[in-house]
Amino acid sequence: MSSPAQPLAASLVQSVDWLAIAPPTIAAVVGLVVLVADLFVAEHRKALLGWTSVAGLAAATLMLLPLLDGDRSTFCLTGDATVCSYTADRFTLVIQFLVLGGALLTALLSVTALKDGRKELPEGEYWFLLLSSAAGAALLPASRDLATLIVALEVASLPAFALVGLKYGDRKSSEAALKFFLSSVTATAVSLMGISFVYASTGTLYLSQVANRVQNVDGQLQTLAQTGVVLTLVGFAFKTAAVPFHFWVPDTYVGAPLPIAAYLSVIGKAVGFSGLILVTVVALPSYADLWGPALAVLAALTMTVGNVGALRQQATRAYSAVRLLAWSSVGQAGYLLVPIAAAAYSGDAEKSVGSTVAYALMYGAVNLGAFAVAALVGRTKPLNRVADYRGLYASSPLSALLLAFFLLCLAGLPPGIIGLFAKVTVFAAAVDAGLGWLAVIMAVNVVIALFYYLQWTTLLFRAPEGEPEKHRVPAPLTAAIALTGVLGIVLSGAPQLVLRFTDTALF
16 A cells, blocks of 8 residues: 555656756866866866866756757656756847856957966866856756755856855955955845845745735734845845945956956846846836836946946056946946836836847857957966057057947947947837836946946057067957957847847846
């Protein structure tokens, strides 16, 4: 006679769609393989670990192609197949492409950085941490319950702390890691408290069920639910580097290895914004009157503080190029917040959030390209000042032209057509939602940003001081610069590729 516990246990068994979870799984498995292989690979052959990681990230990115046929879900409730913990829909695939593609470009930059690092960075640990973080970042946009969301967020964040502070005996790196760690731990603690309040008031962690139940919360639990919503938003605002939670960004980018600064500027933002979209638009649409105004104010503050901070950078200050890109990334975070705020007021939330996704794809490609050229210049000018880029065209014409193109894309000027289109879609999302005041603030900030982007661009073509220094470009660095350049140019020639893809990207 069978025990009553047996049917219950059988009902809890979930089938796993391995194809759906393949992209983050491949990144995680290759990370473990690299960590174990590091024990057996001879010192002079450590470069194999890097190329294995590049191949693993390329394979993980290619595994997105079979998922384009239709939405797939796994880890679903046995009693309700529509309530799942993992969903690979169009939104998920776009963000996973951004995350895994960005991690692949970071890996190409890292191959050169590790070779030049003179053993300052332990290779096995570096690649394991990078792949682990990429796996968590790829898991996050597919997460459809609050527990998986937080786990993915931490799997993406915890290895990043270690990567920032991984340089042996570098006080600047250690200080950067500590600031990053303390701010992120605070964000996680606040998010967890908020999520626990939401769970206590709704009795579920699944985003779709939270959306339904939070509207009908018992009157005695209403304050608890509202507090949970506010705390959850504050936690994710930390992750997106929104003002006033941005203080860690400049020092962290300067102290981190340059490829990791590039990684944080793109993949770190993708993680924060995809989590914010899932929490607001999917789980808490009924609280739009609470998070909409809050995000609109955060967007205005973030873009203004970020652009003013970038404007104040002195060209001759040590690491001013990296600091300018860091402050610029804070300003860009403000633009990314605009359509999410607009989703609270718009009748078509999917279209509004699609503007954020389109902007994130543009920003990811050109910002990684700018960091790739910064890595090239940093090989001969380790202080990486903006002044060091004077006359770059004389010594490395193609690199100078591509950096100028990337900066013009970030500014939203031709020939960086994709940057212009992305800004127009964000601007249109604000206007369509009736946020005219936010559109005006955005327009003012675009003008502020034009000044420092154009100032840096003109410096590239001025006469160099002294003999121009030739820049030898290693193959991995060449590949990273070329890939970002080709992507930016193709998208500038056909911006509808991004816009048409993201129009149907959501849920």
